[in-house]
Amino acid sequence: MRIYSILTPLMLLVFVGSFTGCGGAYTPPPEAPAATAAAAIGLAYTNPSTSGWALVKDASSSPTHLVLNLVGPAGLKARGVGFNLASDGSVQFHKYADGTYLKDTGVFQLKLATPNLYSTKYPNFYEPVILIGGTKNAGKLLTVGIFQKDRAQPAQPLTAPLCQIGIDFGAATAALPSGTTIPLNLVRARIIPEDIGVIPTIPNVDWTDVLNKFRLEDIQISVGTLKAQ
């Protein structure tokens, strides 16, 4: 029981809750709109007012397809970021045509810095990258991540959009009265920081620096207000 022994009680609580149909609710129910409001026909998103890590609306958004950019604070660099975003099921997290739930904007360098022998020789050589996303809790929780795998790639500045996610107006949204606030809560977010230590060069096999910095850092991402309209 090397791995799970200390986790089991907590996990079981989550599982039992989910199994009995009461799990997965990360947020309170939607704020009740005025009784006379018309049915919603679109989504409206207001950017958070704080600076730093934030999900901000992209100009390509439409009333039925909200595109959010993740941006970071100025003066900081990182090697990747992942976050979990919860809603209540009244909107759908967008799944892109390639089957992923987030879109790479090109800031993070996902491939090897110095292409290996085969990447060098063969430009189309298939190389897996860590651009990953999915949903949990019956679609109510979006979990996405984009990480540089190669330590040789430099950490990147974070002010430009780092990745995109989409939120779709769906049947459940249409059932809401216009003006309803749709919960959108950042559950957890972590980054690979700039300093992750230096891999020793042969014959040096002292991994102390790498091991001391072998961790992810928690961050807070501000989320704006989402409403059905």
Added chain:
Amino acid sequence: MFRMRYPATALAMMLAGATLCAQALPELPAAQLEVLNQQETARAAQAAAYLKSQASSLGLGGDDEFVLRHSLTNTQGECVARFDQIHQGTRVQGSSVVVKVSPEGTMSISVSALSKGISLPSGQAQLSPAQALDILGAKLSPTVGFGHAPTVEPIIFPTRLMGEMVLAKDPASGFFAVDPLRSAEAYQPLTAHVRGYRIVCDLLGSDGAPNTTLTVMMDADTGAILDRKATGPGIKNPFSYAKGFHGITGSAAPITHASASVISPEAAQTSVVPGSPSTTLIPAIGYGRTMYSGQMAIPTTYDPALKGYGLLDTTRGSHANYFVQDRMGYYDQFGHYQLNTQRPSGNLVVTDQADVFTPYTMDAISGSETPAAGVAANLVTGVPATTGVPFTDNIWGDGTDFVASADATKAHGAYSVSGQTAAAEAMNGMTNAYEFMKYAFNRKGLDGQDTAMTAVVNDRYYLGQVIHETFDQWRVDPVTHLQITLPSFRFTCGSGLPDYGVLSAAEPTLIGQALGDMLWEWTLQGQSSSSISEGKIVQRGFANLMSQAFMSLGSLHGIQRRVIMPTYTIGQNYANGGYATSMFQPSLDGISPDGWHDGLSFLGNEWPDYGEGPMDRAFFFMSEFASSDSSSSAYSEYLPQGMTGIGLEKTAKVLFKALTEDITSAEISCLGMRVACIKAATDLYGTGSAEVIATTNAFAAANIGGAYGKPDPVRVWFDMKNFPDNSDLGINGPFEPNPRGSRYPIVPLGEPSQLKVNISGTSDTGVVWTNNPAPFNGSGYWDLGGGVQGQISPEGVFLSPLRDSTLNVYSVQAKSKADPKQWAQGMVLVFSCDFDGDGSNDALDYGMLALAYEVPFDVYLSVNAHLMVGFPGIGEGELQWNLAAFKSAFGN
């Protein structure tokens, strides 16, 4: 003559009328067939021209053409020509068509599986064949040497044929991991077809000898491995001996037959065949004393120069096989290895004592070959080679089991009298198969080209089992660029294992099974059976039925003229009198299912000898009968009224016709085999004939399709949407021609997952979900919970137990409420990616995986043991599957 058993049959026959039965094609006299045989090349050319004229109607364009793979003339006089589809000069993998030319010259397409509307992502492959090999070599790291020079065939690869992930359990650590020799990469091309390479190579084992044949489909643009298969002794199946070691003691007696009339073995000649030429090797008839088949006549050869006999049959197998030429080659005076093209061709028995293939012939001392020192050390009285004492009596074996021993003083060398026992059995097996092919199918040898077979006996590596190698080498034709497979038709019979009560594997049904396997593989050459299809199950069922036919009818119509009744058992080489497989009731082994169910491919691909159960039973019913007595071992709950079979000969003819004329893919399903067999039976015996009815009912009795005139039964099968988007693990249901069997639904550890299943044939689509173990549970190979099962609600919400190993698979079963006889058996792969150890499986964990990239395994584990979950390891392959598994678990 029809044997109508019940009113429905009679009624059907009456309604069908004579006109329908007239569709049956009569078998032609031998003389007429011989004429048509001689015209086969020209008729195949006619078929090619016809096919070209039909290209447009087949949905093909100007870039498509066809190349003849092989042809035959069937007993109805039809030329049956099998063609590969070629697109822009490159073969399309898995795409072929069979054209028939009647004796009158009428042409028709028998079956086709062609790729239409091919659109390729590139005008030409980005990688050259040499570059593809370069990449493959890197991906086989740590480097494994190649045996024979690998061959690289350019192909067009339909991405629907993508391979999948095969898990293997490391016996040392107990952890599951992706099997690097049998798994595709977690990569899905975005187009329906890509340019690819089919690479075949022999990998060297630790002893430096080729021990694994690896077939790889590689994306010719990206170098990604799209499919990968490995066969050979290097692939360890921990249950190779399971049946024997478990001491099967089947309680049901074999089918009772009328007593056989056996000729006296002494009637066999032990002399030179009269009229044979005297200047070269002379065909002779020897006298075999075998352990399983008794005493019999066997073909041998007399060498007048050396005045001795050998187990070489120059009258069968006029074309040398590649194995003999290559493995019995020699080094010339310059130290260069040379093929032995001078060896007389014919079916041959050899042994491989001391890793040297040495024949039971006189030329072991003729100077053309020199036995290795190890062989010489084992030579005993009565054996030639270094002693110079020839096989002079032409009597082979003493009917006792051969036990390998390195101690020459014990007179147990492979050439000793008891060592000859297995050799005589092997020659008898080859002869019977050859004679049956000739008698039943008007065919010379397994390939119709009279290529010789080779038996290796008394092998000390494959103890208690028979293995086969249909092909020994591959070449790429410099003109067509197609990969040419050079048949070896070699089977190897292991010695016995006295400590386990297992006798020599040179047993007639095991030999017949190997020969049947080779017949199947040669016919469908160039194809590959996906490890998630039911292809291997169907193949093995076919081979088992052919084994019975070779042993029984081959003996009757061959040189023996001897009646040996089929036993419908396979592998009787157990000292306790048991057998490995009972075709009439496969479940007697305690594992094999008697009826089809979804998920059979799990069993069939790891252990075909178990998964084949339903096919074995269908062919037994077809040949013999199904009982209406529920206490009988031949009773089927799927056809409780029973049925009458059509006999072994007709069954073999239907199966052979189905294989050669109605099957295009080695990935065929059990249901696909049913379709092919019914079509073949219809061609042979006419629509609505008793044979067609029996064929249909036989499959129905094994729960493969409905009975004759009845609808298909209820079917339950897993919803393939459970599989990763990018691995194409399951694109078809079981009713598709080439279904891809269920593999691993991947669900996250400890989180409830709704499993899905499909059901048809009933308005009541309800199923009951349970965690009932698979029939093969407890075998130890698949953990399947190790006694701990996942929790599953009756509605199919699965919750895995929390366990401390990296990957685990658990049994799940969905049973129809409308018909509890119908169920699907699957396995769920429970995946954890909690690499950061926070108790949650989410995308954030992949940040930790990124940190670990290129950091040595033991280093990062020292600071974060959570990285042992998922697919542990730091390579690109592990990363790919960790990404793919996440997508499967959370991407739907």
